Amino acid sequence: MLASPPMPAPAFTLIVPGLLWPRPALDDTVRGLRLPGLERLLRLGMATRATLDESDWWRDRFALPAPLPAAALRLLDLGGEPGDLEWACLDPIHLAFGQQDATLADPATLALDATADAALFAAIAPLFAGLGTLHATAPGCWHIAPRVALPPLADMLHGGLSGRHLLPPGDAGKRWRQALNEAQMQLHTLPLNQARETAGMAPINSLALWGGGRLPARAASNFGGLLADDAVLRGLGRLAGCATAPLGDGFDAEAISGRTVVARVGTLSSATLQHDALRWREALQALEARWIAPALAATDRGELGAFALIGCGDGTALTLRYAGRDRLRFWRRPAPLTELYP
Secondary structure, X not given: OOOOOOOOOOEEEEEEEOOOOOHHHHHHHHOOOOOHXXXXXXXXXXXXXXXXXXXXXXXHHOOOOOOOOHHHHHHHHOOOOOOOOEEEEEEEEOEEEOOOOEEEOOHHHOOOOHHHHHHHHHXXXXXXXXXXXXXXEEXXXXXXXXXOOOOOOEOOOOOOOEHHHHOOOOHHHHHHHHHHHHHHHHHHOOXXXXXXXXXXXXXXXXXXXXXXXXXXXXXXXXXXXXXXXXXXXXXXXXXXXXXXXXXXXXXXXXXXXXXXXXXXXXXXXXXXXOOOHHHHHHHHHHHHHHHHHHHHHHHHOOXXXXXXXXXXXXXXXXXXXXXXXHHHOOOOOOOOHHHHOO
């Protein structure tokens, strides 16, 4: 009787938006920073670069057309029923106004609880009654099923859009722009926001309309598991039949469990968008300790067949692929962290 061939070791892909710090400041930002795992990946891994946004990467890997229907996917993960309706996200946000532009604050820093979210919803929902049916699905995550045609909307999966991108363009967006402007005025006088400012918290001063589209009938992927704290991506995994779960604290071989798994760590993204070099360095050190070094070690031990790190930033994607046999490339020259951006 012939023995069954051994099962191939699973693969692990780690996607990290914000890993590619803007090139002009990279030399100073990484000076004195020692990250043996990432440096080893840069030295021994196979590197490829592409002009690619993060949302494009996810669409390609899950065989979906553009644009990514983020609202319907997020609603699916949060327990809603998208059905065949068109959906858009309409999220309470904080815009920080600078000298030349306004930037979107990281929603995770707003600390919206259910009570605050309900107060916001009660004040704002009537303004959009003529445009669609608005649902407060979870704190900070609102969805609207439009009765009025949506204009082309922003794709904010990777964040980083300035304030001017949040207003829908063209004639189709006129009624939406009007409602959003009225919402901003209403938010300005809301007692909840006055209390937030008194407590030193960022006020909720605008809404983000984004991610419009219908839920596709299906998605397809080679990934058997998806780990992410982003509900849009977990919805994408559910649509494709992947086992989905929150990210967790770091690489866990048991979470792989014989599957090909993709995980998204978004802790660098906000620091990159805000050009906060100190926070970016700290997040990168945590990424090294919790994800890169353990995944490399598991690959060297043969527990993983391959490990891929994909860093995104500024419309570029860097992929570093590493397999156990690559550790034998002793002749490859040391690679400094500045090679994150050549």
